[in-house]
Amino acid sequence: MNEKMFRCPICGSSMRVQQLASLVCEKLHSYDISRQGYVNLLSNRSKTKYDKALFEARKMINSSGFFGPMIEGVSNRLIGMQSRKLPESGKPLRLLDAGCGEGSHLSAIGRKLREHPMVPDVLGVGMDIAKEGVVMAAKTFPDPIWCVSDLSQSPFADQQFDYILNILSPSNYSEFRRLLTSDGMLVKVIPGSLYLQELRALFYKGTGKETYSNDGTMELFSRHFERIEFEDLRYRVMLDSEQVKQLIHMTPLSWSVSPEVIERMTDGEMEVTADFTLLFGWK
Template identity: 35%
Template sequence: MKKIERAEKLVQSHLKTFRCPICHQGYISLIGNTLVCEKGHTIDFNRHGYLHFLNTQGTTEYDRAMFLSRRRLLEAGLFKPIIKKVNSLLPTTSQTILDVGTGEGTPLAQLAALRHDQDFYVGFDISKAGITLATQLGINAFFCVADLRQLPFADQSFDTVLELFSPSDYREFNRVLKAGGLLMKVIPNADYLLELRHLLYGDRDQHYHYDNSKVLKLFKQHYPDAEQVPIRYQFNLPHELVTDMIKMTPMSWGKNVRQPTKDELANLTSITVDVSLLVAKKVIKGIANSI
């Protein structure tokens, strides 16, 4: 089955999951390659098999080369322990799962590989380059380009919202989550990619250290009963992926970033992954801010 045919079949069978980004009404039909909402607004599948829900082209510094570097690292297992922990905390029943800022899609594909075929997965990102790569994975998931602040999904349409290292909009997350649904957010801790940070910056630079307290505080303001699950491990970095390790993260974009020497790169053989998995059930009231 072609990518576009697979995507259209998924959307057709889950039509009520989506809503029009223009009028916020539901979609009522899929005619050919065209999705039609209750008020007649239309959107077409492109040749890559995804829908572009943004009213503008969208801007991002994440390009194809960066996503390819990230894919090589993720396929090598950089985030697999995180994905395994996420899966262990999910219900074993069939789930509808939304992956926020899915990028090139590998983490979602790894989660799907651990679960059963009855789940319905949707991944979105603002980057067309990432989503185009995600559609090449061949997994039973639907990918789209969309705006975090105006999700093209119906109210109470997902059992789980998963967000790895991306911005959040808690109002929108609560809107699309079902009653009792789970929000699972992964944030860096102080030692996340510590070796890379210290390689690229001097100890007086702001990038040399990392503090997640603002992100954590805001999350707990909205979800005071949330569980914080620490995940920490060492990832053995193959020599051929050292350059990809540097390219895959915005950490290398800082104003005062330094160029490592060949010897320094040769000595970068292990990376610390130090994160918190924040797990919360849907909050009904009081969600207004985002980060």
């Protein structure tokens, strides 16, 4: 299980796998490894709105290809970076998805990397504070290592990852810098100003929230990395009525919207804007 990768999120000491059933640190803090293969490293149960229904909806949207061009863009950048590095014999590329949800993004990117001849073996690790997402990821994609864990107390030793993915998910930049190798790279994907603009226009009409700006997120990102690059990616996707319904259920944009408004929106197909800014940062 690559136990040397881990450190205890409570005391920071090293950890070992015990009888393939738990991960135990030097001070005997113990974390169960589930039958599905994920490990729960939370000391307290987290409260989150990200439930099983949301992750099922997100899984369906992922399988529809909605995020395909974004996945392609991230994968191509990682492949390009690897092709310029001297491979270390016998060492896999270590890839962490911080905020992995139900695992589709990490699985798809890992698969594209493995298909390329310039990339060594890939060790994928996914972490999320929402247990329901990690359970679904472990059941669907058995190859990566899956962890229920808090990003502010991430259970990994220093400089463990060549790349960290942070896709449409909150950040903890001090942890990202700690976990990256000296030449490692953070890939953060954030919504562009037109992301799901069709939903925003209907959900927030007359509230002043119809438009979105990511300027604050980009400025914060820029403060934490000495070298940064940006890439904008925008495209449109036609969704049928069932896919529209799942898209609405998977996005927090709908959390404050009445059921009546949502019901009216799920009648018929809709062309939806996917608009992303890909941020790349190096220590």
